[in-house]
Amino acid sequence: MPEKFGAPERAVLMVLMLANRTMPNTELNDQARLTKPGRIKLNKAGLVKTDETVKPMVHEITNEGIAWCLQDLVRGELPPRSTSHAKATFGLLKKFILHHEARGTLIEVIRSRDLESLIRSVYEDLAVEPQDWIRLARIRPRLNGAQKDEVDEALVKMMKTGTVHLAPESNTKVLTSEDHAAALRVGSEDLHLVAMEES
Template sequence: MPEKLTNEERAALIVLMLEDRDVPNVELGNDLTIRLSKPGRERLNKLGLLRSWKEKARIVHRITEEGISWCERDLAALGSPPNSAPLLRAYHAVLMHFVQLHQRLGDLAEVLRSGRDLESVIRAAYLALSVKPQDWVRLAKLRPKLNGAERDEVDAVLLEMVRTGTVHVAPDSNRKVLTEADHAAALRIGGEDNHLVAIEES
């Protein structure tokens, strides 16, 4: 059995496993509706299941490999709720079959995380990097936060978001500050390299 944790701590780890990225504490509470108390955060960090740090005066979390392993064991050991109805027990049996199968295959966490669509991943990464709404963020900083998504896929989603008006891109006018990473990460539209992105709230 995995280390005994509170429901609050368990929920935080499961959600952070699914997100698979750096998640600001304010986003964890407001958008993902998981309230992780300071004692809970400190406990998870002490156990090596979570890594938390301060960034721009805000606390940011990321689950560790040990935390992902804990989640897999916790899911595999999950029992059906007491006195549950037959249909709920049947659903639980299907879920357990799925969890145990992919745990044996060694790809449970990967399969669970693959359900997120790429636009959501892009928006979440942008939110983590931006300081204020519709802030300009460098594509060179955004791309590494997209869980290894293929460049062509990312470009296609960004171009579609630009077309719908929810994303704005722009070149950096100060060419002297551009790095190799900026050039490599640029989104080319109409023969022009764009290095900055701003995303409107959905």
């Protein structure tokens, strides 16, 4: 049985697992209240990573946190007054988890997400205001390990909608090796910056 946490911490873990991205503290608290002692406990256990260098701070569930949640769902107990529908749903969920656990595909299933939605979500987390120009070098590391060619393909597709714009950095002297590696090559031009209109 995984280490026990109270209902608030369990709810936070589930919300972060379902979101499958970094989440600002203000957004998280709209769905599940994370207290400072709870945050410290989850960080110390290695289940959640919190970046306190930005305001508001942002949280992200780790693979260990996902594994904890899934074990809690399999071995945890429903509240005593749960309805028959809730019990049946919980039983089906356990079967799904055990099926993927046996095949070693649990984390892959949970981490999977529509790439375009993930790119937009990461952009929105980083942007200070709508249509802010954000470096691709800041976005790519937060896409759950998606391959560069996959991301490039998704970005080109998003550009064609007319709501996503990519541009080169005009001051090439400020470009880092990370910027060069993250650039999207279109024709003979390297694009380093992305701006998105509100969806």
